[in-house]
Amino acid sequence: MNEVVLEAEGLVKTYKRVRAVQDVSLVLRRGRVTALVGESGSGKSTVAKLLARLVEPTEGEILLDGRKVRRVREYRRKVQMVFQDPFASLNPIHTIRYHLTRPLKIHKRQETPEELMERVQLPADFLSRYPHELSGGQRQRVAIARALAAHPEVLLADEPVSMLDVSIRLGVLNLLLDLKERLKLAVLYITHDIASARYFADETFVMYGGQIVEGGDSESVTQQPAHPYTQLLIESAPDPERSVVALDAPAEEAAAVSAGCQFAARCPKVQARCWIDAPPRSDVGAGHWAACWLYVETAGAAA
Numbered sequence: 138m139n140e141v142v143l144e145a146e147g148l149v150k151t152y153k154r155v156r157a158v159q160d161v162s163l164v165l166r167r168g169r170v171t172a173l174v175g176e177s178g179s180g181k182s183t184v185a186k187l188l189a190r191l192v193e194p195t196e197g198e199i200l201l202d203g204r205k206v207r208r209v210r211e212y213r214r215k216v217q218m219v220f221q222d223p224f225a226s227l228n229p230i231h232t233i234r235y236h237l238t239r240p241l242k243i244h245k246r247q248e249t250p251e252e253l254m255e256r257v258q259l260p261a262d263f264l265s266r267y268p269h270e271l272s273g274g275q276r277q278r279v280a281i282a283r284a285l286a287a288h289p290e291v292l293l294a295d296e297p298v299s300m301l302d303v304s305i306r307l308g309v310l311n312l313l314l315d316l317k318e319r320l321k322l323a324v325l326y327i328t329h330d331i332a333s334a335r336y337f338a339d340e341t342f343v344m345y346g347g348q349i350v351e352g353g354d355s356e357s358v359t360q361q362p363a364h365p366y367t368q369l370l371i372e373s374a375p376d377p378e379r380s381v382v383a384l385d386a387p388a389e390e391a392a393a394v395s396a397g398c399q400f401a402a403r404c405p406k407v408q409a410r411c412w413i414d415a416p417p418r419s420d421v422g423a424g425h426w427a428a429c430w431l432y433v434e435t436a437g438a439a440a
């Protein structure tokens with residue numbers, strides 16, 4: 138079993154009346170990629186911000202290497218984030234060298250910017266360039282190199298390839314896989330694209346309405362999806378023209394459901410009890426679970 142690096146327990150984040158995240162628990166393990174999949178508004182980015190400690194949880198706690206880290210600075214060194222937009226995350230007035238030298242200094246690292254560039258497979262002569270002289274994929278590699286300067290244990294990647302050209306996405310995902318292997322990083326891969334989770338992640342969690350509704354190893358979750366929501370996501374995935382957004386409910390609507398299953402209003406398999414009680418997690422395979430009443434019948438619900 139790969140060692141647990143980051144553990145979130147019962148995370149809740151409320152913004153005024155919107156419950157962006159409701160009771161989310163997950164673990165990230167050394168040398169493993171964990172995907173968090175869901176539509177726009179499902180709460181994925183809020184989970185990333187909570188795990189990065191960019192926002193404080195309303196409830197719940199986060200353990201890093203088994204302990205609560207009070208010093209945010211120490212925490213942020215070990216848990217680095219890569220954002221969706223490589224155009225917005227680099228400062229246009231500074232060279233690439235500046236972007237990499239700064240974190241190396243802050244974290245008192247012996248490494249050189251050249252070594253960081255090599256790690257993300259970029260030529261060292263790009264160091265003298267400005268962000269606008271690089272492509273989106275190259276910029277995202279610089280953002281990853283900057284995160285690596287801190288020698289993190291965890292990389293939180295929030296839709297790291299969704300703004301990139303389709304043709305270069307695979308290259309950036311393969312780089313993340315390579316770093317996971319070589320540096321034994323725990324990676325959280327946030328995406329709306331469940332097909333990419335199968336390819337890229339060891340384990341996959343599916344989020345809907347601020348909650349995780351299904352989880353397990355990526356192969357089982359994507360090949361034998363149990364939750365009706367995951368099934369719908371997968372059905373709409375093969376055709377990139379048929380956007381998953383078509384399934385989407387306004388987030389406020391999802392967040393307004395106070396009892397029962399969050400997905401009841403959109404579920405093709407809805408039953409009477411779905412409106413009344415929230416479904417518990419049930420085992421649907423080895424290490425694979427779903428929070429759905431369809432699976433509660435005979436076998437007991439898993440804790």
Ligand SMILES: Nc1ncnc2c1ncn2[C@@H]1O[C@H](COP(=O)(O)OP(=O)(O)OP(=O)(O)O)[C@@H](O)[C@H]1O
Nearest residue numbers: 152155157176177178179180181182183184388389
């Ligand atoms: N700072 C905020 N203030 C108020 N509401 C917020 C804030 N941040 C997020 N929300 C709400 O919380 C819910 C979840 O948002 P979140 O950004 O986490 O979803 P997401 O799945 O990451 O979507 P996207 O892929 O579009 O970023 C949404 O209803 C959103 O409007």
